[in-house]
Amino acid sequence: MPMINSAILTKTFPPPQIDRSEILRYAGVENTTPEIENLIDECLLLIGDKLTYKVCYGNFPLAFSEDEVNLSFTMAKSEKLKANLCGCRSFILFAATIGLEIDRMIALYGKTSPAKGHMLQAIGAERIEGLCDAFNQYIAEEYGYTKPRFSPGYGDLPLEIQKDFFRALEPSRRIGLTLNESMLMTPSKSVTAIIGISDTKCENKKQNCNDCTKHNCSYRRTL
Numbered sequence: 001m002p003m004i005n006s007a008i009l010t011k012t013f014p015p016p017q018i019d020r021s022e023i024l025r026y027a028g029v030e031n032t033t034p035e036i037e038n039l040i041d042e043c044l045l046l047i048g049d050k051l052t053y054k055v056c057y058g059n060f061p062l063a064f065s066e067d068e069v070n071l072s073f074t075m076a077k078s079e080k081l082k083a084n085l086c087g088c089r090s091f092i093l094f095a096a097t098i099g100l101e102i103d104r105m106i107a108l109y110g111k112t113s114p115a116k117g118h119m120l121q122a123i124g125a126e127r128i129e130g131l132c133d134a135f136n137q138y139i140a141e142e143y144g145y146t147k148p149r150f151s152p153g154y155g156d157l158p159l160e161i162q163k164d165f166f167r168a169l170e171p172s173r174r175i176g177l178t179l180n181e182s183m184l185m186t187p188s189k190s191v192t193a194i195i196g197i198s199d200t201k202c203e204n205k206k207q208n209c210n211d212c213t214k215h216n217c218s219y220r221r222t223l
Contacts, residue, residue, distance in 0.1 A: 008174065022130075053134075096131050097175055132193065143197045147197075
């Protein structure tokens with residue numbers, strides 16, 4: 001399918017507000033303790049201002065066939081995505097990353113202090129989700145009504161569509177985000193996703209774990 005020309009923009013965000021409850025969830029902690037809270041504080045001090053919060057994105061036209069979604073740069077066979085984008089005529093495709101420094105720190109402390117390495121993983125997951133939430137809010141302010149973001153590998157949207165996302169956005173040269181043959185992104189704390197632009201107000205909530213087929217996910221929310 002030929003590429004549909006869309007202006008790809010880049011934006012750097014200030015650090016999002018820290019959500020300690022999300023850090024604890026990503027760390028697998030149900031009942032926190034003063035020691036755990038101190039560990040979070042220590043890891044946040046280690047991170048300091050070393051993270052970057054970068055996004056590249058474009059606004060693409062959208063159409064539907066009987067069993068596929070025409071994303072203008074590729075066709076997606078996904079009933080979940082089709083339902084998510086119902087009522088939309090266009091969508092935002094974006095890639096977001098908080099940079100390589102968090103990966104370096106996780107690797108270092110994973111060897112010298114596993115507890116810190118584990119907590120840095122959790123903080124990294126919370127930080128990239130915070131960036132995506134900030135971008136979601138920015139897009140809603142710019143475009144009006146939006147649908148919840150939808151990522152490759154979520155629901156029935158195949159992870160292999162990442163290749164098409166990367167061809168459309170070229171995030172490697174824009175924000176330093178790369179994809180290998182196993183569909184793993186570097187830096188690891190990165191996200192690609194679609195945000196539908198709607199003409200009418202909808203319930204704009206985060207992706208629901210109940211809709212995802214990955215029932216053994218470590219970060220799955222209790223429903």
